[in-house]
Amino acid sequence: MTDLFAPLELRKSVIAPNRIWLAPLTNTQSHPDGTLSDAELRFLAMRADGGFGMVETCAAYVSQDGKTWPGELGVHDDAMLPGLKRMAARIHEGGALLSAQLFHGGLRANAEVSQREVWSASAYDADGLRCREATEADIEGVIAAFANAARRCAEAGFDAVELHGAHGYLFSQFLSTVFNRRKDRWGGSLENRWRLLQETVRAVRRAAPSLVLSVRLSPEDAGQAKGLDLDESLEVARMLTREGVDILHLSLWKAALNTQKRPDQHATPLFRQAVGAGVRIVVAGEVRTREEAEAQLARGADAVAVGRAAIANHDWPRRVQRGDALQVPPLSPTTLNAEGLSDVFVNYMRNWRGFVTDQPA
Secondary structure (H helix, E strand, C coil): CCCCCCCEEEECCEEECCCEEECCCCCCCCCCCCCCCHHHHHHHHHHHHCCCCEEEEEEEECCHHHCCCCCCCECCCHHHHHHHHHHHHHHHHCCCEEEEEEECCHHHCCHHHHCCCCEECCCEEECCEEEEECCHHHHHHHHHHHHHHHHHHHHHCCCEEEEEECCCCHHHHHHCCCCCCCCCCCCCCHHHHCHHHHHHHHHHHHHCCCCEEEEEECCCCECCECCCCHHHHHHHHHHHHHCCCCEEEEECCCCCCCCCCCCCCCHHHHHHHHHCCCCEEEEECCCCCHHHHHHHHHHCCCEEEECHHHHHCCCHHHHHHHCCCCCCCCECHHHHHHCCCCHHHHHHHCCCCCCECCCCC
16 A cells, blocks of 8 residues: 555656645635735644645635635735745745645625625525626636636745635536536536536646646535536546646545445545546545545545644644654644644634633643
């Protein structure tokens, strides 16, 4: 089996020092205008110093109308470049590669935060969410916004970018048979529903050819991701391979479980068969221990993305390599501060049941 700590070539001359990624984690620590804060940089830098081979940013909005949380990192304007350059230099100093997760919330964008009208593939008004149908200008504009964001990341010195096509955000909404009910070239057949992602991949490649390109997918319905079919997702993976995408990032929520549609089969081998050996597969979903990480490599993944366990342990890779005990939530604000979380991030983590405790140790 592949060693969790063996180097991983993502593309010619772009080599991660190991198979452990910091998963993209919403933390609400950026400044209101989207610029990088010292608090967010400290959190990411501690993970680079702690041994993660790839550090991925939180979901970073590519245009103002896609902003979804207060304190979200922006890659939507050239004014972000000084902070992005500072981030790249510091993460590389820690020995890690750096990837930006490029994001648009679509239906799930927050008009109160963005001060913009919310739009998606089709008009929607249910479950407390409301939006209008995208115009051709919206669609062409957002493709350009992703490309421009990738250009900024390349200029800043990043190694990779990832298109967030999971979790019921914009790309996932266009892929969905629930959220996309269009009758034009952007809806209907899978060929049409995937067109936004396809055209964005091509635009990003043209704008930032030097960067490793990843796409994150939810293979099936989970949480806010609705209207997704496993076999269609496998076909999307094949089409991404034909487009030359370097990395497929599978967000499985619970990576230990098999698929819903095929309860006797796990997603990782299915997607490995779909994309072949030339595309790297990264798996996320409650990977908390070395044993759980190695189980994904054994199934055919090339790397794992660690989320909650990385919040609790800034040096998760070094701890598991040494065999040291891991800190397990619930954790106190004091402990989380020491792990690089600002008070703002700690308060956000109170939304995650059982993560923060105010009880004395």
